[in-house]
Amino acid sequence: MASNAPVGKPTGMNAPRPPKVAGIDSTVPAPPDTTAPLPGVPPAAPPADAALPPGVLIQDRLASWVSDLTTLHELTERLIKTSSLDGALREVLGAGAALVGARRGMAVLEPADGLGPTSTIGLGLAHADLGTIETVPHGPGSHGRLLDGLPEAGPTAPGPSSAHPAPGPSSVRPARVPEPIAIRDVRTEEGLDPRHREVAARLGYAASYALPLATEESGRLGAAVWFYDEPAEPDERRRHLIGLYGRFATEHLARLLQVERARVRVATVAEELLPSRLPRVPGVRLAVRHLAGPQGGGDWYDALPLPEGALGLAVGSVSGTGPSALAAMGRLRASLRAYAVMEGEDPVAVLSDLELLLRLTEPARSATALFAYAEPAQRRIVLAGAGHAPPLVVGDRRTEFVETSLSAPLGMLTCWEAPSVELSPAPGETVLLYTDGLLRRTGDATDRTFARLRAAAASVPEADRSDPGAVADHVLRTLLPEGLDPAVEGEDVVLLAARFE
Known part of the structure; x- marks a missing residue:
């Protein structure tokens, strides 16, 4: 009795694969030489698989x-x-x-x-x-x-049978x-x-x-x-x-x-909602850096000249991202400017009015804010914050956070009120106001982020400390060495620097 010999795989299944193309496991062969054949050279022989059975060709x-x-x-x-x-x-x-x-x-x-x-x-x-x-x-x-x-691609021109084309894909030419x-x-x-x-x-x-x-x-x-x-x-x-x-x-x-x-x-709308330029007030130099995410966050800043040579400084953040957050940010910033003109000498009253407005008009939204009333001639600042990170004072002899009282964000309590803090920066010192996005974009824990921020401010070169813009740039480069990735969703970053002469 004859033994059954093993049957091998069909020839077509054992055919070698073409080489890889540009690092990709592609079967597309290298381009053939398409130049015309030389005179007198016989044509190439037909491919070897021309006589193969139909099954192998398939x-x-x-x-x-x-x-x-x-x-x-x-x-x-x-x-x-x-x-x-x-x-x-x-x-x-x-x-x-x-x-x-x-x-x-x-x-x-x-x-x-x-x-x-x-x-x-x-x-x-x-x-x-x-x-x-x-x-x-x-x-x-x-x-x-x-x-x-x-x-x-555009709308289809109306014809005899389509005088009133239906909306949707069918009406697009x-x-x-x-x-x-x-x-x-x-x-x-x-x-x-x-x-x-x-x-x-x-x-x-x-x-x-x-x-x-x-x-x-x-x-x-x-x-x-x-x-x-x-x-x-x-x-x-x-x-x-x-x-x-x-x-x-x-x-x-x-x-x-x-x-x-x-x-x-979104970026254009955000820029239009923020100040087009910073004011010039004797005794203080200002600089700001604003980095926006892809969706557009609700972080904002403001610098407002006030009567008798005073200056109002504000930073804040509205919850959420996208067009709705931008609209809320614009309304909140405009309202704060009005309150600052009326009662800017009392930052607590300014934020209290802002909290009441937010609670009545947008009860489902919260916000953080910090408002500072500055008198550059006297180098005096009175500030109050609502759920916001404390400012940082940078100078030749100190780099330290301002001690502010803990308070909830706006819209979180039935009635908001927190005591104000008075600060007297020395000549040549810079006060940094920033939003929470600067801290959260680092990806570190809160305590470590504050330590990194203080170390970054303390490491500003001596030659750059007289320029508030250079101070802000150094801090941003140190905390965010790769910048703000526009493809990564997240909060905006605002850094407002005020150097007192």
């Missing part, structure tokens, strides 16, 4: 499709992790270079609606190289044609998406501007492939172009892969564009 094709989907999944996963427009453009350039088999590239963000922002990112190209490429006229065969030839532009050989391509050939020779590229960053729904956002060192162009499979990736990348860029525009709008 297995190979399925394996190739699965590998392509895996590659696209890896690339899109990397793209979706980007949180900024520039970061996303750089990722698109790197992934696109791997898919089309190029080494260098350029991405241009230029939304068709003209509302910005605009940006140009290069891969393997210096800043001067990007400027040189941008001198190429937007003519036939140039990737600039993609930027000029695609309108933005899809924009026509242009086809990619492939230039196989810059030297022989017809219709190119002479400047295009000149730039290609100077930068050392011989071919290019331009892809529109556009969809029918989003309209045109920009374009990406990759450059080959030798005459070449992506084959049909590569075109298909980069087309799929480009559509996904455009949708991701459109989302990031909306977030960036919303962030800019």
